[in-house]
Amino acid sequence: MAAERKDFESNQAMRQVMNNYFVELTKGAENGKKTAWCTSVGPAELLLSLGFNVYFPENHGAMLGASRMATDLIPLANAQGYSPDICSYLTADIGSYLAKQSPFHKMKLSGPPRADVLVFNTNQCRDVKDWFQFYAREWDVPCIGIHSPRAPGELDGAMIKGVARQIEQLVEPLEKVAGQKFDIDRLREVIGSSRRCTELWREVLETASNVPSPISFFDETIQMGPAVVLRGTQPAIDYYSLLLKELKQRVADGVAAVDGESFRIYWEGMPIWGKLKDLSTQFMHLKACVVASTYCNSWIFDALDPRDPFESMARAYSSIFICRSDDPKERYIEEMVEKYKVNGILYHDAKTCPNNSNCRYQMPQRLQARLGIPYMIVNGDLNDLRLYSDEQTRTNIEAFVEQLAEA
Amino acid sequence: MSHYCGIDVGASAAKLVLIDGDGKIVARALRRSGVAYAETAEACLTEALASAGLRKEDVAHAVSTGYGRHNVPWAGDSSTEIACHGKGIFHYYQKAVSVIDIGAQDNKVIHLDGSGRRTNFKMNRKCAAGTGAFLEEIAYRMNLDVGELDRLAEKSTKDLSLGSFCTVFAATEILARIRDGERVEDIVKGAFRSVVKRVMEMDVIEGDLAVSGGVVAHNPLLVTLIGESFGRRPFVPPEPQFVGAFGAALFARERTRKEATP
Numbered sequence: 001m002a003a004e005r006k007d008f009e010s011n012q013a014m015r016q017v018m019n020n021y022f023v024e025l026t027k028g029a030e031n032g033k034k035t036a037w038c039t040s041v042g043p044a045e046l047l048l049s050l051g052f053n054v055y056f057p058e059n060h061g062a063m064l065g066a067s068r069m070a071t072d073l074i075p076l077a078n079a080q081g082y083s084p085d086i087c088s089y090l091t092a093d094i095g096s097y098l099a100k101q102s103p104f105h106k107m108k109l110s111g112p113p114r115a116d117v118l119v120f121n122t123n124q125c126r127d128v129k130d131w132f133q134f135y136a137r138e139w140d141v142p143c144i145g146i147h148s149p150r151a152p153g154e155l156d157g158a159m160i161k162g163v164a165r166q167i168e169q170l171v172e173p174l175e176k177v178a179g180q181k182f183d184i185d186r187l188r189e190v191i192g193s194s195r196r197c198t199e200l201w202r203e204v205l206e207t208a209s210n211v212p213s214p215i216s217f218f219d220e221t222i223q224m225g226p227a228v229v230l231r232g233t234q235p236a237i238d239y240y241s242l243l244l245k246e247l248k249q250r251v252a253d254g255v256a257a258v259d260g261e262s263f264r265i266y267w268e269g270m271p272i273w274g275k276l277k278d279l280s281t282q283f284m285h286l287k288a289c290v291v292a293s294t295y296c297n298s299w300i301f302d303a304l305d306p307r308d309p310f311e312s313m314a315r316a317y318s319s320i321f322i323c324r325s326d327d328p329k330e331r332y333i334e335e336m337v338e339k340y341k342v343n344g345i346l347y348h349d350a351k352t353c354p355n356n357s358n359c360r361y362q363m364p365q366r367l368q369a370r371l372g373i374p375y376m377i378v379n380g381d382l383n384d385l386r387l388y389s390d391e392q393t394r395t396n397i398e399a400f401v402e403q404l405a406e407a
Numbered sequence: 408m409s410h411y412c413g414i415d416v417g418a419s420a421a422k423l424v425l426i427d428g429d430g431k432i433v434a435r436a437l438r439r440s441g442v443a444y445a446e447t448a449e450a451c452l453t454e455a456l457a458s459a460g461l462r463k464e465d466v467a468h469a470v471s472t473g474y475g476r477h478n479v480p481w482a483g484d485s486s487t488e489i490a491c492h493g494k495g496i497f498h499y500y501q502k503a504v505s506v507i508d509i510g511a512q513d514n515k516v517i518h519l520d521g522s523g524r525r526t527n528f529k530m531n532r533k534c535a536a537g538t539g540a541f542l543e544e545i546a547y548r549m550n551l552d553v554g555e556l557d558r559l560a561e562k563s564t565k566d567l568s569l570g571s572f573c574t575v576f577a578a579t580e581i582l583a584r585i586r587d588g589e590r591v592e593d594i595v596k597g598a599f600r601s602v603v604k605r606v607m608e609m610d611v612i613e614g615d616l617a618v619s620g621g622v623v624a625h626n627p628l629l630v631t632l633i634g635e636s637f638g639r640r641p642f643v644p645p646e647p648q649f650v651g652a653f654g655a656a657l658f659a660r661e662r663t664r665k666e667a668t669p
Contacts, residue, residue, distance in 0.1 A: 398487050
């Protein structure tokens with residue numbers, strides 16, 4: 001009998017929260033709201049404070065992947081000159097736009113909302129800007145953003161001040177689109193709310209440090225929805241308070257995400273959205289729980305501080321894992337391995353996401369030497385399943401768990 | 408109930424080994440895997456039992472491995488080919504060793520410590536560069552039988568290198584070499600060298616070396632070239648194509664004994 005992921009009772013509340021968000025997004029224009037597109041680690045708080053409906057196309061990219069629509073839509077963007085080697089969120093999303101097919105339609109919604117302004121932060125990669133510029137050309141709307149430092153080791157004051165200044169410079173053009181004046185007290189309020197969401201999301205993830213873990217990476221990739229698209233709002237705080245309570249109860253009752261948990265694995269890199277169910281099932285059969293990941297932890301913004309809105313946003317968004325050099329990345333993973341009592345690390349080498357594939361510059365070998373735990377590499381992709389081999393991945397994972405069992 | 412079976416249903420061929428309680432091989436069977444893995448496995452078992460004069464009931468336990476490992480209904484359990492090739496080689500070699508398994512569809516490098524415990528392994532990336540499938544493609548492009556490659560490459564007198572990583576690009580490169588008037592035997596040896604290069608890119612291999620799999624079984628020159636490239640002669644087990652199946656049979660024996668231990 002196939003092992004099934006254990007549903008959370010809170011799921012119904014999450015579906016409601018997410019559904020309300022999507023409905024509000026698609027009704028923005030008729031409700032007199034302006035829509036800002038924002039990269040997932042872009043200045044969402046500033047946009048919310050100016051009254052925008054904030055839409056995150058990376059979330060749509062992940063939905064295209066998880067619904068397995070992406071692999072059919074990507075070729076449409078390829079044919080238009082967007083290479084199969086670049087971000088498959090970008091190519092899937094543009095393919096979706098060209099084909100007028102979206103998971104939104106399955107929710108009986110009209111589709112992703114048209115942008116009044118597109119706001120990027122290149123802290124993740126250059127692709128997000130290229131992605132937004134496509135729509136800026138399509139709709140003749142402004143595309144503005146922040147160019148973040150790439151791959152710093154330590155963040156110095158000058159870097160942070162530079163990014164903070166860039167965020168401040170967005171205020172004036174955004175006021176024009178929003179048709180309302182910037183209010184710093186409102187921004188402080190939103191940042192406070194975002195910070196609270198972050199703290200709760202962190203607590204949710206940290207319940208996985210228990211043995212056995214009450215939650216797995218595969219659950220977290222679903223549960224992270226509100227942290228990504230609703231940070232800075234009360235519904236996200238309410239939802240994570242509810243989920244946290246359920247998780248604490250699971251811990252108290254000894255309920256494991258993976259029955260008979262025998263191995264604890266760290267997932268480094270992007271999820272493989274179209275294979276979450278298959279992979280979750282395989283790990284369950286192998287009694288291995290993927291207890292932590294860089295990906296799900298990337299929506300924890302400890303630096304956010306309502307007392308210092310611009311600089312704290314700059315610090316929060318410039319210190320994320322993806323835009324750092326290997327030294328801080330390795331320190332981070334070392335801490336995670338210790339905190340979550342990890343036996344082995346799985347690196348996902350996502351073909352179209354070089355910025356979030358961290359096994360290409362010898363990191364696995366260095367960490368193995370320091371930590372003394374084995375690693376494996378899955379060659380795949382976040383969205384483009386043409387770049388993924390079921391059979392090879394299955395054997396690779398099975399052989400890895402065999403090796404952990406021998407250790 | 409004194410015998411044990413290992414079956415390796417690979418991408419290209421299915422290999423079966425029957426061993427007795429002492430680990431001695433009493434029968435082997437080999438067939439193309441085809442498309443009906445369960446039928447192929449059954450045919451292999453029938454053939455091996457007949458040749459050893461045994462009945463199904465004489466097999467205490469069977470372990471399957473290879474890509475078709477989950478399609479052998481009568482196997483008691485399964486292990487990956489990484490585990491089985493390691494197990495098979497260590498039975499013969501009994502020292503810390505790195506195993507290079509060149510299969511039809513993928514390559515593996517398996518590191519074993521002095522007790523036979525796996526310390527690490529690597530599989531090739533999903534592309535077929537450097538695998539048996541690569542040599543099959545080259546043979547097809549040159550209108551040769553795969554079985555002829557080794558004999559031809561042995562006659563080579565010139566070092567010819569193929570630069571492309573991708574199998575399709577390498578095949579195109581070969582067409583250019585043919586156009587330039589290069590000899591077939593030199594081109595084939597160049598393709599063999601390309602296989603070795605792809606393996607060397609997979610991992611750092613220090614210490615002793617062993618090879619396994621059907622590709623080295625059919626192409627002894629490849630073993631020589633691996634030795635030249637790594638600067639040391641690899642250990643070649645008896646019947647390298649059957650090492651995975653043999654390892655699976657050893658697991659079958661080991662697991663039966665463990666279960667029998669009170």
